[in-house]
Each structure stands twice: as structure tokens, then as C-alpha cells.
Amino acid sequence: MPAHSTSRHVIGEHRNAMQSALLVWFEGVRTARNMPWRKPFDGHATPAGRAQRAYEVWVSEIMLQQTQVATVIPYFNRWMESFPTVKDLAASDIDTVNQLWKGLGYYSRAARLLAGAKKVVEELGGRLPDNARDMQASMPGIGRYTAGAICSIAYNEQVPVLDGNVTRLLSRILALHAPPKAKATTEILWDGAEALVKDCDRAGELNQSLIELGSTVCKPRDPACGGCPVKAWCQAYRIAHNKPEADLADIEDGCTLCAPVPLEHAARAPPVTAYPMKTERKKQREELDMVHVVEWRRESERWFLLVRRPDAGLLAGLYEFPTQPNISVDEPAASAPHLLPLLAGLLIRVPDGLSAKAPKDAAGLRLAKTYSAGDVKHVFSHIIKTYRVVWAVLEGDEEGEGPPALKLEVQDPRENGGQGGKAKGKKGKVGPVKDASRKDGEETPPSAMWVRLADVEHANVGTGVMKIWKLVRALWDE
Structure with a gap:
């Protein structure tokens, strides 16, 4: 890979234009997959109403871990019929929860939901925390991504999200070809996600647009770049189409994190799918x-x-x-x-x-x-x-x-x-x-x-x- 500046891996002066493009695109696809948990943010909702919304998003996010949307939809609907509020869930037991979860796999997720609901009712006044920091600190099984998703969508808090889909999307936007699990790599990606949601008055919708774009357009294979709302600012798209970028002005500003990108046979430039950097899967x-x-x-x-x-x-x-x-x-x-x-x-x-x-x-x-x-x-x-x-x-x-x-x-x-x-x-x-x-x-x-x-x-x-x-x-x- 030719030498390049670290500025390639930063969401810079085009942030506002990217936010606008993402939000306009999301308006057009919001209901495309008929997700029952996806609802417009209600700025006039009461604190209790927002907490109820947080519960719904929490359930959906836990169910969606390593599971396809189409598979989750009927499970989510049955779950909300059985446990319409966090108090209803807290009053249940593990056998009842597992019976409802049967066939969805990764059963520890159901146990974490039950344990979390009991903690919310017994220790947190019956409502999920309204900010990502407290949610991550007090709720079992909720990490930075899940806390960010819940609090941005339910409370409109300006906090970033970074799941597998957003990681792939940002790796391509920033043309970041670095060891995926390296601390420096994840820091760059989290910084990019944070920059995109910063000062956005529709934080939850912005984050949902990133997740949806990574899931449906910026796919691992055969990405639909022609329909991408941010391709104008995507460094991987620019490189794949041999479009020039600014020369490296200062050798001290050169990126030392990225590894060389392997070229496909007879290719003149690495394709968009070269990003993010591939890793060997651990043998089962x-x-x-x-x-x-x-x-x-x-x-x-x-x-x-x-x-x-x-x-x-x-x-x-x-x-x-x-x-x-x-x-x-x-x-x-x-x-x-x-x-x-x-x-x-x-x-x-x-x-x-x-x-x-x-x-x-x-x-x-x-x-x-x-x-x-x-x-x-x-x-x-x-x-x-x-x-x-x-x-x-x-x-x-x-x-x-x-x-x-x-x-x-x-x-x-x-x-x-x-x-x-x-x-x-x-x-x-x-x-x-x-x-x-x-x-x-x-x-x-x-x-x-x-x-x-x-x-x-x-x-x-x-x-x-x-x-x-x-x-x-x-x-x-x-």
C-alpha cells in the first residue's frame, strides 16, 4: 500500500454532509424490513415512555446478537406479548424465559435479559438508565455498543455505536486496513463513530442508519456501492476506482498502523472488499x-x-x-x-x-x-x-x-x-x-x-x- 497520512482515518470536514446524507437515506429505508422494534423517536415522550422504549430496544439488541433480523422478528413479537414491560420480565423465571427463547440459540442471552430485568426492578427503580455510562456500569451483559444503541435510540443521547456492520462500514469509509482486534484499530473506529454522531439532533436515527447501511448495502461480499449515500466520502471506494488523493505532506504524519493490502489477480487497485483486514478464523x-x-x-x-x-x-x-x-x-x-x-x-x-x-x-x-x-x-x-x-x-x-x-x-x-x-x-x-x-x-x-x-x-x-x-x-x- 502506498504511504498515506493518518488523516485518511479521520471523519473530518465532511461530517455534517455525511450526517445529512445518512439521515435522508434512512428515512427511505426505515420500514423496509418491517422491524417491530424500529420506531421514530418521540421527543414528547414522558420519562416512563422513554424507559419503556429503552426496554424494547434492549430486548431487540440482545436478540439480534449473532442472529438474522428475519429470525428475530417473530421471537421479538412473542416476547413482547409475554413480557410487555421490564416488570413483567422480572416477575418471570428462567424456565419460562428459556421456553420462549427455544430455537433462537445462545441461551445465555435470555438469562442475561432476565437477570438484568430483575436488577432494574429491584435496584434501579423499574427503569433502565437513561445514559450509556450508567447503563454499561450497572446492567449485566451490556457493553459499550449495546449501551450506545439503547441510549441513542430511546433517549437520543449522542453516543456512538460500533457493531460488526458499523466496523465494516467505517473500515471502508476510512480505508483502514489494520489488525481488527488491535487496540489502536478499535480506537480509530470508535473515534469515527463518535465523530459522526457528535452534535446530531437525531442521534438514534443516525446510529440506526449506520447499522442498516452496513447490514444491507456495505455487505462483506458484493457491496452495493452504487446505492451508498456516503460513497462520495468513502476512501475505499476512491482507492478501488483509482481516484487520486492528496499527497503525503509530512513523513511524520504517515500511518504506521495499516498493513499492505493484497491485490487480486491482475488488479490495479484493491477492491472495496479488501477492507477491513481479514483475520484467520479460529478452528472449532x-x-x-x-x-x-x-x-x-x-x-x-x-x-x-x-x-x-x-x-x-x-x-x-x-x-x-x-x-x-x-x-x-x-x-x-x-x-x-x-x-x-x-x-x-x-x-x-x-x-x-x-x-x-x-x-x-x-x-x-x-x-x-x-x-x-x-x-x-x-x-x-x-x-x-x-x-x-x-x-x-x-x-x-x-x-x-x-x-x-x-x-x-x-x-x-x-x-x-x-x-x-x-x-x-x-x-x-x-x-x-x-x-x-x-x-x-x-x-x-x-x-x-x-x-x-x-x-x-x-x-x-x-x-x-x-x-x-x-x-x-x-x-x-x-
Whole structure:
């Protein structure tokens, strides 16, 4: 790349013209994608009305993280029907929230919304903060971008936004070809976003125009430069079309951050898509889990065992079939060696058919059969999971009361090599049980539960578990 001045990476004297062009363009596309959360700013709204608007924008921004607009729209509408205000959300629970979120993915987002709503009601007077600094400092899971988006759109605060779309847009406007995660790079981009929104009396609409332009016009591939309202000030567009720029007047003003831009074959100038600088994607790690779809049956009754995942981490708070994670890739799909320790941590009594040490009064509970169902692959953003699935059928009962009794306190099978915890001597129930860590009046979902055949697909489970369920269902649906 030829030497260039650092002034290339600054929103300068054309700021006002760019603001005007962006706002005029946004007026024409505001309703194009029918986003229910996108509404004109109401300068006459009461403080309560603006706080309600902040809640709506907050929900939409969290849902839109790593998710397409078209996918989010029906989820947003259902969410607002169920939780029209932040107080309605705060009064809910994680199982209800996860059920509404089911299928949207990245479930930790739902948990953060619930935790944030409870904090707003319990500590912040029932209203989200009206400025980005306080919002970022006091709200869980809200960073600089989300705080800026909410406060500019709901409160018209002149604060910048910088998501992936705006990063790409500004990298091209400023022809910045520098390591994307470098501190100096992000500082230049934040400065550019801040310069554009500065002194703008329609800050929320200006920021929405940047996000929309990056999403629909300044796309990663095949950008529609002909329809871009700011192409006249886009340095990447100028370079791609071999338009001259001012010579570097002072060597001390030269940019030392940008890396050389690779040219395409026989190209005279780098294309607009050369910006921002590309980075190598981190390779996804691969993991193999042994999953047991444990069924208990008696005559026409069929129940299936589900275990609740921890409240933090991957698929937080969702249910799954008993799982032994990270097994060896050479592990055969044999049930008993893995099923025994899992059931020992879940059931008060272990089936006779699995252990010679099981008590004689086990009321006939036994392992009737196991069947290797095959493998299921499920891809997360950072993990490629293979689930080795075994269908295991238990028969017999305890005193005729139904499915085998569960321990009230279930140790996560991921701990201690899947050996489970000690029995508390009480029977677990299908339904919430008291947890001493909760406040009075609060309930925690059960750590494990039996679910009827017809209800499995309606439980709070992730997409990967549904793939497993369909695989096993095929064994008896054929």
C-alpha cells in the first residue's frame, strides 16, 4: 500500500454532509424490513415512555446478537406479548424465559435479559438508565455498543455505536486496513463513530442508519456501492476506482498502523472488499459426548429422563439427556460403563441389571435393553459436537408409584468423572424443588425430571437435543 497520512482515518470536514446524507437515506429505508422494534423517536415522550422504549430496544439488541433480523422478528413479537414491560420480565423465571427463547440459540442471552430485568426492578427503580455510562456500569451483559444503541435510540443521547456492520462500514469509509482486534484499530473506529454522531439532533436515527447501511448495502461480499449515500466520502471506494488523493505532506504524519493490502489477480487497485483486514478464523474444537436417552416404561406408560444443565456456560439452564462429555473418540457405543455412574448420581436406587451390588429391595427396577442409535453431529460457534447416542430402557417400579425416584440434589455428571452425588434419602419430584440459595418465594427448576413421551419435544431443550430425540424416535417410528 502506498504511504498515506493518518488523516485518511479521520471523519473530518465532511461530517455534517455525511450526517445529512445518512439521515435522508434512512428515512427511505426505515420500514423496509418491517422491524417491530424500529420506531421514530418521540421527543414528547414522558420519562416512563422513554424507559419503556429503552426496554424494547434492549430486548431487540440482545436478540439480534449473532442472529438474522428475519429470525428475530417473530421471537421479538412473542416476547413482547409475554413480557410487555421490564416488570413483567422480572416477575418471570428462567424456565419460562428459556421456553420462549427455544430455537433462537445462545441461551445465555435470555438469562442475561432476565437477570438484568430483575436488577432494574429491584435496584434501579423499574427503569433502565437513561445514559450509556450508567447503563454499561450497572446492567449485566451490556457493553459499550449495546449501551450506545439503547441510549441513542430511546433517549437520543449522542453516543456512538460500533457493531460488526458499523466496523465494516467505517473500515471502508476510512480505508483502514489494520489488525481488527488491535487496540489502536478499535480506537480509530470508535473515534469515527463518535465523530459522526457528535452534535446530531437525531442521534438514534443516525446510529440506526449506520447499522442498516452496513447490514444491507456495505455487505462483506458484493457491496452495493452504487446505492451508498456516503460513497462520495468513502476512501475505499476512491482507492478501488483509482481516484487520486492528496499527497503525503509530512513523513511524520504517515500511518504506521495499516498493513499492505493484497491485490487480486491482475488488479490495479484493491477492491472495496479488501477492507477491513481479514483475520484467520479460529478452528472449532471437536468433542465427542456419550448421550443416554433413558426411558422408563410400564405397560403403556413411557417416561424419559432429562437433566438440567448448569446456570452458566453452554446452553445454560436447558435440559438434556444424561450425558458423559468428552469421551475418547475410540469409545464404543456400549451403555453400561457410562450409564451406571450417570444413573448412580440421578436415581436413589440403581437398577439390578446394571450392578451386582444393587440392594435386593430394588423393587424390580432393571435395565431391560440398550440400543446403539448412532451418532449425531451438531455445530456450535466454537465447538463441533458429535453425540454418540444410546437408547436405554428401564422397567419395573418402586411401590407402584411410577418412574424411579430421583435425588433432590443432583450432582452435575460433568463433575468427578460422572460419578454423581450421594443420595439424600428423599424422592425427587417432577416439578420445582426448593433451593436454599434462592430468596424466599423463589423456586428453582428441578435438577432432573421424568417427562412423558408426548412432552419431551416441548421441554426446554436445545436444537442438538432435538436432533438426538428425532434419531431415537426413528428407532420405533419406522
